[in-house]
Amino acid sequence: MLTVPNVISLGRLALVPVFAVLITRGDDVWALAVLAVSGISDWLDGVIARRFDQVSRLGQLLDPAADRLFILVTLVALAWRDVVPLWLVVVLVGRDLLLACLLVPLARHGYGPLPVHFAGKAGTFALLYAFPLLFLAEMSGPVGTIASALGWAFAWWGIGLYWFAALLYLAQARTLLRPDRVTA
Known part of the structure; x- marks a missing residue:
């Protein structure tokens, strides 16, 4: 342990x-x-x-x-400080809430949390790189400009990969919970 x-x-x-x-x-x-x-x-x-x-x-x-x-704490802090728009918080937290809702039917049918997909790891990686860069983007001058461009590039890739992984998890859950697979 x-x-x-x-x-x-x-x-x-x-x-x-x-x-x-x-x-x-x-x-x-x-x-x-x-x-x-x-x-x-x-x-x-x-x-x-x-x-x-x-x-x-x-x-x-x-x-x-x-x-x-x-991710949650950083997003809330960045939104609170007006570094990122509120829609970004909603899009990322909404994805996690959607997937959290899957845990109940999966557990009810004897399944634990779904294994992590590479796309999910890559999305998380991109977001965890985006946030410090978006913090640095508040600086004036070339550092802030470069950090902003890179931070938003990582953020957009992270959002895309995060939601792509969500679709993979939903498909996997649908397969596991198909009526012909689930026995009552």
């Missing part, structure tokens, strides 16, 4: 409220540092888990939970 990747994921979960406090207090440099540490640790826990055969069911739940919480 307490493998190195799981401890890293737990640490990342613990950083979510730290990030929230920093961003609401306006400590942008520290908030960006926490976001960067979160991104690096997200990559690191996956590499360690695969390389040392420490993939666990707990890790498969903790890792996406930490990703979703960081």
Whole structure:
């Protein structure tokens, strides 16, 4: 249970409220540092888990939970500060709520959460890169201009991949929950 990747994921979960406090207090440099540490640790826990055969069911739940919480907190903070429009929050949170609704019928029929698709991982990766860049986009001058262009490019790719993955999950759930597959 307490493998190195799981401890890293737990640490990342613990950083979510730290990030929230920093961003609401306006400590942008520290908030960006926490976001960067979160991104690096997200990559690191996956590499360690695969390389040392420490993939666990707990890790498969903790890792996406930490990703979703960081995405939610970052989105709300960016919208609160008028860095991103509210529609972006609605589009991304709406996707997660839609997929959360799938958990009930899947569980009712004996299925756990669906396995993560590469498209979902890529979408999350793109979004987790977009957010720090969108924070940096608030800077004036060439750094802000470049960060804005790159941040929105990553955001659009992330949105597309995030929703493409949602469609894959919906199709997978539909297949699992087909009447001819489900026994009452």
